[in-house]
Amino acid sequence: MLTLAQQCLAFPRQRFALSGRVSTSALGQTRTSVDVCDTTVSAKSTLEKAEDADRPGVRIAVVRAHASTIALERMVKQAQLVYADTYDPTFELLRSGNVEAFASIREILVQYSSQFSGSRVLKDSYLTNLAGIAVPKGNAGRLSFVTEFLSGMKRSGAMQRLVNEAGLRGVEVAEEK
Numbered sequence: 001m002l003t004l005a006q007q008c009l010a011f012p013r014q015r016f017a018l019s020g021r022v023s024t025s026a027l028g029q030t031r032t033s034v035d036v037c038d039t040t041v042s043a044k045s046t047l048e049k050a051e052d053a054d055r056p057g058v059r060i061a062v063v064r065a066h067a068s069t070i071a072l073e074r075m076v077k078q079a080q081l082v083y084a085d086t087y088d089p090t091f092e093l094l095r096s097g098n099v100e101a102f103a104s105i106r107e108i109l110v111q112y113s114s115q116f117s118g119s120r121v122l123k124d125s126y127l128t129n130l131a132g133i134a135v136p137k138g139n140a141g142r143l144s145f146v147t148e149f150l151s152g153m154k155r156s157g158a159m160q161r162l163v164n165e166a167g168l169r170g171v172e173v174a175e176e177k
Contacts, residue, residue, distance in 0.1 A: 037068040037127035038106040038170070043118025045100050050126040053101050054079045061093035061102040068104050071127050087112070094119070105129075106170030121170075130174070151176060 039060070041047045053060055058079040062069040063086060073081065082099050084090040091112045094102040102109065106121065113119045133150070135143045153159040159173045 037071060037103060037129075038109050038125050039122045040094065040102045040109040040113045040116075040119055041100060041122065042094060042097070042116070043120075044097075047101060047122065050122055050124050053103075058101065059099040061090045061099040063087060063090050063104060066104065068127065072103055075126060091116075107168060110169045 037050075039047070039050050039053060047053050047058075054076050056078050059082050060072070060076070060079050062072060062081050062083060064083040069081070069083075082093055084093060087104070087108055090104070091102060093099045094112075095116050102112065103126070106125070109121045113121050133146050135146055150159070153162075154173055154176055163171050163173060
């Protein structure tokens with residue numbers, strides 16, 4: 001188990017801190033919105049951005065206890081979250097018109113929106129999840145190898161091809177700094 005020390009890292013669209021004794025190398029990021037986190041809305045919806053959903057009278061379908069829902073619960077001040085236990089009944093809340101939006105991870109929202117004519121995934125996100133690799137501090141050789149390997153994968157396009165071949169719609173490979 002790694003003990004984390006204080007170290008700040010800059011990634012596209014987000015800064016976060018790790019506490020402990022690790023060095024990291026950025027692998028990629030997963031966009032999330034109000035479709036982790038993005039939002040899907042019906043054809044009738046006037047919502048254009050995720051932040052537009054947080055207003056009185058807006059009902060947002062979410063999956064109970066999902067990480068994207070837990071994050072959204074901390075952000076929403078005025079909209080009402082409507083819970084279902086899994087993705088299918090959550091999507092049904094949107095399709096039936098009981099809510100105006102469905103908030104979850106982009107990959108899931110892209111899949112479901114293709115089943116609901118006229119629906120769309122909003123372009124922005126309310127949260128970005130980052131993936132990376134941690135190497136214990138003091139292992140400069142390992143960190144250098146991992147960093148160069150990942151950089152080469154990104155520069156060559158191999159990382160994006162792997163994402164595409166895995167069918168991970170909505171996943172973006174982090175840009176090189």
